[in-house]
Amino acid sequence: MAERDADRSVSQTVRAQLALRDQILSGALRPGERISELQAVETTGVSRTPVRMALVRLEEEGLLEAIPSGGFMVKAFSERDILDSIELRGTLEGLAARFAAERGVSARDLEPLKECLGEIDGLVRQSPISVEAFSAYVALNARFHALLTELSRSPPLIRQIDRVSALPFASPSGFVMAQSALPEAQQILLIAQDHHRIVVDAIENREGGRAEAIMREHARLAVRNLRLALRNRTHLDLLPALALVRTSEV
Amino acid sequence: MAERDADRSVSQTVRAQLALRDQILSGALRPGERISELQAVETTGVSRTPVRMALVRLEEEGLLEAIPSGGFMVKAFSERDILDSIELRGTLEGLAARFAAERGVSARDLEPLKECLGEIDGLVRQSPISVEAFSAYVALNARFHALLTELSRSPPLIRQIDRVSALPFASPSGFVMAQSALPEAQQILLIAQDHHRIVVDAIENREGGRAEAIMREHARLAVRNLRLALRNRTHLDLLPALALVRTSEV
DNA sequence: CAGGCAAACAATGTATACAGTAAGTATCCA
DNA sequence: TGGATACTTACTGTATACATTGTTTGCCTG
Structure with a gap:
């Protein structure tokens, strides 16, 4: 209702999809309730x-669940x-x-990855890391993971x-902003960036096992940090995706 | 047009989905061409x-691909x-x-898995293995994999x-029937069944690494056998899913 | 003869109307 | 007073009509 005919270039379907996704992630549509x-x-x-x-x-996409009698409801995680x-x-x-x-x-295909590494280096080196730098990290981190995926x-x-x-909470940068409030913030980013560096090195040297192991560990780091951020309940407002989590458990 | 109002219980959407999937897998709709x-x-x-x-x-589901200008086409693999x-x-x-x-x-949850193991044992023991036994194996194998997945x-x-x-060609039993024509058929099934047995044993003993490794190797066995079946071009008619493969490459 | 432009056709994307079913509420009976 | 049944309401599933866009074909011009 706010923006009437914004962007006639995108289809109505896409517009509806984006609008509904926003409503789901913002919590306007509560988990478990039917979407009319x-x-x-x-x-x-x-x-x-x-x-x-x-x-x-x-x-x-995994955000909704079909109701047996018809229609859809917001999925609860x-x-x-x-x-x-x-x-x-x-x-x-x-x-x-x-x-x-x-x-x-x-080497040609590895170039953008290394370039990405260098840019992230410039960010994590500053101490303390500004909120703007965290935002920039989120974007670069997403780019790095996308490039890495493409390399397969x-x-x-x-x-x-x-x-x-x-799924917003499973994306590579899903919880990075929440970490920005933690005292260990810079340390975490340094470790994560070390993982990035190692995986590029492993790929370059054709060490498949090492490359695989480090990416798994990289995700485990995200798991650890999420647990940490959930324990310090401060700044949970930085995690809009948590609107999808069953309230009894978070 | 053949079966007019078969099963009013299922929705029209599901009926269309099943019918179209059949047409795709049977090759009636060719890869790359737009679906009107x-x-x-x-x-x-x-x-x-x-x-x-x-x-x-x-x-x-992965069987179709959106055409930028609109509509869908059958995906080519x-x-x-x-x-x-x-x-x-x-x-x-x-x-x-x-x-x-x-x-x-x-132990209660492991029971159906072991039961499944036993039934497969009865099949792979006979030599040579009849075509009917192969069909039964396909069903039991799918059941075993489904049960294992649930255990997570x-x-x-x-x-x-x-x-x-x-994706039909990625399903656990996707290419089993094609193997039935190979001379190594029984040997393959015996090895596969040994994998099944090992993974259950590993889960029972809480050996996570071993359980993971054997399931990966289990899939590699399928890869090997598919390569084998593709080399002996006989009985490729047992692989309807190959209608989706780019003809220039198969 | 070839290339480009225009027009017509066809097919998708969208909107709306209709039917069938499920759910909720109110009333009546025990 | 509680439960069950019937009725009403509203929602989804389906069909069809319409508009816009893309594609193809034919004609004209260079």
């Missing part, structure tokens, strides 16, 4: 057909679900790193990693 | 709306894509086995494994 199509029509400003298409896509999803992503990224190492990567040159694997990362 | 919605309406006997829903679902998908499934099943082992499984008790992981296994 008519209500969605009102809030998104598009007709029922694209709303329904968007609902189907969001279900496949447990804390365990989130930790498992991160480890799942780490396992898949590990496989991608191994594929890249075993199959070989040209395996469309099926890339597809799966994209699917897992679509 | 109107044509699909004629062949499936349902209206355009459920056809479109089915198309979206099949795209998410390379031989490498198939092999990667199998290894991907093995990696995920390995993670599931490790989760099961590390988190512990009650990790909904996100189970979901991902289901997604990968939805």
Whole structure:
């Protein structure tokens, strides 16, 4: 209702999908409750057909769950679900790193990865790290992980990693901002960046096992940090994705 | 057009999805060519709306690809894509086995798995193995893998494994029938069954690393056998899923 | 003869109307 | 007063009509 016909370039379906996803992640739509199509029509400003298409896509994306009697509801996740999803992503990224190492990567293809490494270096070196630097890190980190995934040159694997990362709390940078409030913030980022450096080195030297292991450990670091951030309950407002977590457990 | 109003219990969307999937896997719809919605309406006997829903679902399932200018086309897979998908499934099943082992499984939950083991034993013991026994093996093998996946008790992981296994050529029993024509058939099945036995033993003894490793190797066995079956080009008719493979490469 | 432009056709994306079903509420009976 | 049944309401699933966009074909011009 706010922006009426913003961007006629994107389809109504995509617009509905984005609007509904925002509503889900912001907590406007609560987990477990049925999503009324008519209500969605009102809030998104598009007709029922694209709303329904968007609902189907969001279900496949993992944010919604089909109700047996019809319609969809917002999915509820447990804390365990989130930790498992991160480890799942780490396992898949590990496989991608191994594929890249075993199959070989040209220096040409490794270049953007190293460039990304250098830019992150410039960020994590400053002490203390500013909030702006954290934001920049989030973007660069996402870019690094995307580039690494591409190096596997395996469309099926890339597809799966994209699917897992679509869940906001499982994405590589899902919880980085929450860490910014922790006292160990810089230390964590330094370790993470060391992982980045090692995986590039391993791929360059065609050490598949090492590349795989370090990416798994990299995800375990994210798991550890998330646990840490959840224990210090401060700055949980930096984690909008937590709107999806069953309130009884968080 | 053949079966007019078969099973009013299932929705039109599901009916269209099943019909279209059949057409894709049987090769009636060729990879790369656009799927006409109107044509699909004629062949499936349902209206355009459920056809479109089915198309979206099949795209998410991985069988279709969106055309930038609109509509969908049948996805084409390379031989490498198939092999990667199998290894991907093995990696995920390995993670599931490790989760099961590390988190512990009650004897009560392990029972159906062992029962499944016993039934498969009865099949692979006979020599030579009849075609009927192969069919039975396919069903039991699928059941075993499904039970094993469930043991992880990790909904996100189970979901991902289901997604990968939805691709017919990546499913645990995708190529078993093709192996039935190989002279090494019984030997292969004996080895596979040994893997099954080992993974159950590893889970029972909470040996996470061993459980994970054996499931990965189990998938590598499938990769090996698929390569074998592709080399002996006989009985490729047992692999309907190969309709999706780029003809230039198979 | 070849290339480009325009027009017509076809197919997708979107909206809306209709039917069937599930859920909720109110009333009546025990 | 509680439970069950019937009725009403509202929602989803489906079909179809419409508009916009992309593609193809034919004609014209260079």
